[in-house]
Amino acid sequence: MDINMKHVVILTGLFFLLLGTNAFAQTKMIGHKSHSGNKANFTLMEEGNFGEPPMPIVPRVITKISDTLFVVTYSGYRIKRDTIVMNPPLSPKTLKRLIPGVILKGFDQDFKKTPKHGNVVVPSDKLEPLNREDDLVSIVLLLGAISAIVGLYTWYNHDNR
Amino acid sequence: MKYQLVGRNFLYRFLIIFVPLFVILVPFEFQVLPSTGKLLSSTMGNGMAWLWGNEFPYMGQLESDTSGLYFLFLTVVILSCSTALVWTLLSRNKPISERLQYGITTFCAYYVALQFLNYGFDKLFKTQFYLPEPNTLFTPMGMLSKDILYWSVMGSSYSYTFFGGIMEVIPAVLLLFKRTRRLGAVLAFFVACNILMINVGFDISVKLYATFLFLMSLFVAFPGLKACVALLVLNKKPQLQQFPSLWNNKKQLIFYRSIKTFVVGIILVEVLFGHIINNNFNDDQATRPFLHGAYEVEYLAKTDRVEKIKRLFIHRKGYLITQGLDGTMTDFRLCFDWNEQAFQLESPTGHKDILHLQIQENPWCFMLKGSLKGERVYMKAWPIDLTDLPLLQDDFHFFVDEYLVSQTKVTR
Numbered sequence: 001m002d003i004n005m006k007h008v009v010i011l012t013g014l015f016f017l018l019l020g021t022n023a024f025a026q027t028k029m030i031g032h033k034s035h036s037g038n039k040a041n042f043t044l045m046e047e048g049n050f051g052e053p054p055m056p057i058v059p060r061v062i063t064k065i066s067d068t069l070f071v072v073t074y075s076g077y078r079i080k081r082d083t084i085v086m087n088p089p090l091s092p093k094t095l096k097r098l099i100p101g102v103i104l105k106g107f108d109q110d111f112k113k114t115p116k117h118g119n120v121v122v123p124s125d126k127l128e129p130l131n132r133e134d135d136l137v138s139i140v141l142l143l144g145a146i147s148a149i150v151g152l153y154t155w156y157n158h159d160n161r
Numbered sequence: 162m163k164y165q166l167v168g169r170n171f172l173y174r175f176l177i178i179f180v181p182l183f184v185i186l187v188p189f190e191f192q193v194l195p196s197t198g199k200l201l202s203s204t205m206g207n208g209m210a211w212l213w214g215n216e217f218p219y220m221g222q223l224e225s226d227t228s229g230l231y232f233l234f235l236t237v238v239i240l241s242c243s244t245a246l247v248w249t250l251l252s253r254n255k256p257i258s259e260r261l262q263y264g265i266t267t268f269c270a271y272y273v274a275l276q277f278l279n280y281g282f283d284k285l286f287k288t289q290f291y292l293p294e295p296n297t298l299f300t301p302m303g304m305l306s307k308d309i310l311y312w313s314v315m316g317s318s319y320s321y322t323f324f325g326g327i328m329e330v331i332p333a334v335l336l337l338f339k340r341t342r343r344l345g346a347v348l349a350f351f352v353a354c355n356i357l358m359i360n361v362g363f364d365i366s367v368k369l370y371a372t373f374l375f376l377m378s379l380f381v382a383f384p385g386l387k388a389c390v391a392l393l394v395l396n397k398k399p400q401l402q403q404f405p406s407l408w409n410n411k412k413q414l415i416f417y418r419s420i421k422t423f424v425v426g427i428i429l430v431e432v433l434f435g436h437i438i439n440n441n442f443n444d445d446q447a448t449r450p451f452l453h454g455a456y457e458v459e460y461l462a463k464t465d466r467v468e469k470i471k472r473l474f475i476h477r478k479g480y481l482i483t484q485g486l487d488g489t490m491t492d493f494r495l496c497f498d499w500n501e502q503a504f505q506l507e508s509p510t511g512h513k514d515i516l517h518l519q520i521q522e523n524p525w526c527f528m529l530k531g532s533l534k535g536e537r538v539y540m541k542a543w544p545i546d547l548t549d550l551p552l553l554q555d556d557f558h559f560f561v562d563e564y565l566v567s568q569t570k571v572t573r
Contacts, residue, residue, distance in 0.1 A: 033309040035480040041509040
């Protein structure tokens with residue numbers, strides 16, 4: 001599917017939504033000054049704290065709720081999700097190309113354009129429960145691998161003698 | 162000598178209470194480890210406001226360097242001092258056990274290692290000192306305050322940020338192993354001292370926590386520093402106390418090593434998890450939002466009443482920033498309206514505007530039509546190539562001669 005101008009505009013918004021949560025380590029004051037340029041209007045609502053790594057939040061799953069309504073699930077350690085309206089919507093192929101590694105749920109491969117309509121309230125029962133199994137497996141595997149390396153090092157070097 | 166021993170025992174007792182308590186209560190957000198401080202921050206903040214009054218605006222909020230956090234620190238110090246005093250009096254000069262001394266030293270060493278690895282990897286992967294945002298690049302240096310200037314200068318050099326990361330990771334790794342702990346602690350002490358002075362010198366609002374890490378590294382490094390002074394200054398053979406043996410049989414040894422392996426493993430997972438899951442190992446190369454950048458503004462319709470804008474910037478965190486003819490910057494919180502295909506802007510004062518977006522492909526630019534600060538505007542935004550800016554040039558010159566060559570090229 002070719003990307004037309006409307007899709008470019010949609011993608012603009014999608015990227016704001018998806019990348020707005022990218023890593024950005026800073027103090028609250030530096031975070032505020034990075035966009036405001038000065039300390040006026042500073043509040044503690046600003047992102048950042050100790051200049052430490054922030055919580056990773058990355059887009060993982062896009063679930064189709066209706067023809068124009070989608071739920072983007074971000075995953076990392078803390079999971080959050082957003083409801084977005086894409087009107088007209090992008091095809092699964094385009095979404096996959098633009099957000100590599102994203103899992104698409106409820107999409108029909110023969111994606112058809114649908115007429116415009118306004119925002120729709122999402123019935124809560126339509127939202128799928130969050131799946132954290134993938135993350136847990138990753139954590140366990142990572143933990144196991146690292147622990148094994150450190151354990152072997154400690155064992156062979158007898159560092160505590 | 163007796164007073165020295167009593168003082169030493171009191172210090173250890175104070176640290177045994179103070180360090181774990183403050184570590185639990187400080188609102189540091191971890192990724193895998195439980196962020197107990199964050200969970201308790203609301204309750205503790207209210208407690209601080211109740212205990213010390215509401216004289217300061219942020220007394221009830223525990224964040225880095227708020228009055229609430231300083232008073233929490235003071236409260237924990239007072240609480241730990243009084244408890245340690247009672248403990249010392251009740252113990253009737255009985256010295257504190259070697260295992261307890263070793264335990265608190267190890268705890269401090271591991272905590273410093275955890276935080277050094279955390280900040281160290283963040284520097285290695287360039288997520289702490291990120292590339293300056295487009296609006297910062299177009300702000301005159303004199304208009305920047307010291308903290309954002311320091312952040313931006315560091316963010317402009319990948320190699321120095323990487324070096325800074327290495328300088329934190331090396332002592333942290335050395336701290337994790339008994340054999341290298343003293344060396345790691347001495348290195349960590351100097352690094353922590355530098356961090357503290359940067360935060361003080363550039364007015365970066367992580368002064369209290371940096372002081373806490375500095376004092377912890379001083380405590381762990383003290384025997385090593387004494388040995389350095391003995392060897393290098395007094396020309397004496399340094400006498401270092403042996404670490405106590407923590408096991409008596411093979412079963413205990415296996416238990417000890419398993420615990421250590423688990424703790425070191427969880428520290429590494431904590432510091433690497435975010436980078437792995439985000440697949441971000443060089444933030445300079447990370448994808449930016451579609452319209453992220455700086456733009457020259459061309460007005461398409463007469464606007465007599467609106468303050469003229471010469472540039473606008475799209476910030477990575479969802480802000481649209483305008484720069485007036487006099488250089489004044491104004492930031493607006495930016496949201497995208499999916500149905501209207503328009504920017505919804507909110508000024509810091511809460512004023513809301515809508516700008517409709519039209520994208521032109523060839524030559525690439527975009528048009529904004531709608532209201533800004535309540536006035537009608539219709540303007541075209543032409544992208545500025547940020548890679549042309551001198552600060553973002555990846556230049557390195559071994560010889561000054563190279564400058565001459567490039568100057569000659571320019572002249573020709």
